[in-house]
């Protein structure tokens with residue numbers, strides 16, 4: 001595992017390391033669990049967010065030993081504190097005190113806001129958005145890079161901006177998240193967005209359950225926006241009403257093997273609750289999108305094509321071309337209504 005820091009010019013190989021860790025994650029041998037812990041800790045200085053994402057994504061399967069040691073490394077930079085295990089404070093992952101990592105607004109509050117849904121099937125609906133932090137991709141045009149593009153990573157975006165994770169993440173138990181929502185509105189429509197919200201799917205399931213328990217008379221509508229690389233579990237699927245899946249194309253600058261996960265896409269394509277939304281920048285994107293639709297058996301009437309745009313001028317410049325393609329091929333067109341109404345701002 002020490003090859004992490006000795007290969008690839010000394011910067012490690014996060015993808016290969018995490019693949020090996022994932023393959024061995026359920027191995028009962030203590031020596032294997034020690035090796036996983038070692039590998040993940042070695043990776044922390046090179047790619048913290050990859051390690052954090054791995055822990056969140058595999059929370060149910062990662063052993064207590066790995067959680068304790070890696071979490072300590074993430075917090076203190078060391079495996080153990082002086083004084084040995086007795087000095088270690090209880091760690092969230094071990095005790096399962098569930099706190100969600102949400103995007104943090106400049107005033108410290110979580111990014112939860114009441115607005116009008118601007119995209120896809122529910123466009124125009126009054127909706128409460130809850131934005132989670134962390135993503136497993138690194139799209140170069142991402143408009144929410146403050147959820148993942150940390151200063152100590154080498155991901156590049158069009159804006160060139162990097163962020164300090166401690167400035168951009170707020171961790172909250174679901175009860176507090178529900179309280180924030182209650183302070184804003186009693187709107188029953190929700191969109192869970194990110195980052196990549198399915199990295200925290202168990203928490204969303206718990207949050208939906210909590211809303212229903214606390215408001216038994218209310219008829220909620222829960223949607224999630226996801227990049228389609230992670231398969232939702234049964235508990236989550238029972239609770240969610242609508243999945244808005246946005247598989248990422250080559251225009252993101254992300255390697256295909258990271259952004260296209262066949263197992264997840266095949267599963268998502270079979271769900272009645274799934275819509276697929278593709279962000280179209282150039283004519284090459286049409287062909288790439290059509291290939292994915294064909295490869296994964298995605299229904300045409302479930303496909304929305306949306307112009308890549310972060311301003312009204314960009315929307316106007318790109319919309320007609322996308323709309324014409326939709327007319328010719330039986331896909332649905334999606335505007336970005338929130339850009340027209342509010343501009344490219346956070347929390348609106």
Ligand code: SF4
Pocket residue numbers: 135136137138139141142143144145194195196227248
């Ligand atoms: S998947 Fe979405 S949140 Fe993640 S980097 Fe790409 S655009 Fe940004």
